[in-house]
Amino acid sequence: xxxxxxxxxxxxxxxxxxxxxxxxxxxxxxxxxxxxxxxxxxxxxxxxxxxxxxxxxxxxxxxxxxxxxxxxxxxxxxxxxxxxxxxxxxxxxxxxxxxxxxxxxxxxxxxxxxxxxxxxxxxxxxxxxxxxxxxxxxxxxxxxxxxxxxxxxxxxxxxxxxxxxxxxxxxxxxxxxxxxxxxxxxxxxxxxxxxxxxxxxxxxxxxxxxxxxxxxxxxxxxxxxxxxxxxxxxxxxxxxxxxxxxxxxxxxxxxxxxxxxxxxxxxxxxxxxxxxxxxxxxxxxxxxxxxxxxxxxxxxxxxxxxxxxxxxxxxxxxxxxxxxxxxxx
Numbered sequence: 001x002x003x004x005x006x007x008x009x010x011x012x013x014x015x016x017x018x019x020x021x022x023x024x025x026x027x028x029x030x031x032x033x034x035x036x037x038x039x040x041x042x043x044x045x046x047x048x049x050x051x052x053x054x055x056x057x058x059x060x061x062x063x064x065x066x067x068x069x070x071x072x073x074x075x076x077x078x079x080x081x082x083x084x085x086x087x088x089x090x091x092x093x094x095x096x097x098x099x100x101x102x103x104x105x106x107x108x109x110x111x112x113x114x115x116x117x118x119x120x121x122x123x124x125x126x127x128x129x130x131x132x133x134x135x136x137x138x139x140x141x142x143x144x145x146x147x148x149x150x151x152x153x154x155x156x157x158x159x160x161x162x163x164x165x166x167x168x169x170x171x172x173x174x175x176x177x178x179x180x181x182x183x184x185x186x187x188x189x190x191x192x193x194x195x196x197x198x199x200x201x202x203x204x205x206x207x208x209x210x211x212x213x214x215x216x217x218x219x220x221x222x223x224x225x226x227x228x229x230x231x232x233x234x235x236x237x238x239x240x241x242x243x244x245x246x247x248x249x250x251x252x253x254x255x256x257x258x259x260x261x262x263x264x265x266x267x268x269x270x271x272x273x274x275x276x277x278x279x280x281x282x283x284x285x286x287x288x289x290x291x292x293x294x295x296x297x298x299x300x301x302x303x304x305x306x307x308x309x310x311x312x313x314x315x316x317x318x319x320x321x322x323x324x325x326x327x328x329x
Contacts, residue, residue: 048251051288053316055197056130058188060314061288062204063126063133065181065295067093068307069211070119072140072177075099076163076170077113082120082135089123093134093313098141102164108171108218115174115211122204129200133313144306145173148297152240157230168227172237174215179276180245180286180294182208183254187285209283213275220258220274235259242276248299249291254284288316 053061067090071081079101082090104112126132146160149172163173185205192198216238223235232240239257246255256264256276265271266281278284286294289301297306301320304311311321 048287048290051316053191053288055192055194057315058192059126059130059197059200060133061291061312061316062181062184062188063123064136064308064312064314064317065177065184065291066119066122066126066204067135068138068140068295069177069181070116070123071096071099071138072173073112073116073119075140076102076174077104077109077116082123085120086124089120089127089132090135091127091132094137096138096140097309098139098144100164102167102170104167104170108167111214111218112170112174115178118207118211122207125200125203129196136308136313136317137310139307139309145176148176148244148306149237149241151297152237152244153232154240159229166228168219168222168225168234171215171218172227172234172241175219175238176241176245178208178211178215179255180291182212183284183286184288184291186283187287187290216258216274216276220272223258245294248294248297249286250293250299251286251290254286254290289320292317292320 067082074081074085075096076099078084081096081099083095102109102112123132142160142162142164145163146157149161150156161169163170182205185201185208189198189201189205192201219234219238223233225234226232227234227237235258239259242255242257246253249255256273258273259271260273262268262271265273266277275281276284292301292312293299295307296304296311298304304321311317
């Protein structure tokens with residue numbers, strides 16, 4: 001299995017190297033205290049670097065992912081979404097497309113149900129502190145996930161991937177979501193100006209990281225199992241999904257599957273990779289541009305699609321769409 005995983009890893013260019021983005025972000029983190037004192041926001045040119053935005057805009061951007069997680073978890077565990085619990089949090093936004101109750105065992109359902117309730121709390125707190133945004137149109141249909149997994153595999157899976165079919169497929173679909181939000185919070189933290197904003201992002205990041213860890217551990221225990229009816233193991237699927245996200249993000253290696261070449265393992269001493277982290281075992285950051293490229297599944301922050309057929313909401317996401325229209329693309 002490891003040999004196969006190395007091939008997959010090589011396909012997506014897994015290697016240890018310092019990218020311009022990594023070096024720039026390291027410099028930003030070092031200089032952050034001075035920038036904070038000057039009440040300026042870190043930024044440097046390029047598609048992989050932080051953008052200029054105020055704290056509320058950053059949380060509004062993150063809420064797009066919080067809505068996505070809430071709807072997928074609640075529908076998967078309970079067959080109903082945010083509108084059944086606190087509809088006012090959606091601020092009149094449209095209901096999601098294609099969500100339904102998944103065929104889960106008791107333990108997995110309890111985990112996902114808890115995740116769903118956590119996401120209600122996350123949305124409530126963002127709304128309370130920043131006013132929030134209307135829920136964007138979200139596609140959590142089996143057809144959308146099938147397209148995502150086809151793209152990750154590099155060919156059309158037969159039959160199409162259906163996350164609601166069984167626990168393993170559902171948890172692989174979960175693998176594809178919270179980690180991106182985690183990356184976003186890591187990336188936005190150095191850019192926040194207010195102490196209250198840093199306090200909020202710390203609380204959100206802690207739970208998002210926990211959700212990702214639980215998901216990865218659940219899948220790691222089943223790593224060698226074939227995902228029926230495909231001749232692909234759980235580990236191989238995680239490597240393909242992580243590889244696709246790196247490819248769509250276009251800013252280097254910031255995502256790793258459950259088994260990696262030893263040079264990517266913690267301290268270069270292990271091929272197991274229960275947690276995805278950089279060479280110093282720190283969480284990878286992503287910018288809003290990178291996140292949009294991934295969740296849109298287009299590799300282009302100006303081109304909506306994937307989980308957000310009409311794009312995300314909030315100033316940051318909408319400006320990327322508006323700028324695209326201005327360019328006549």
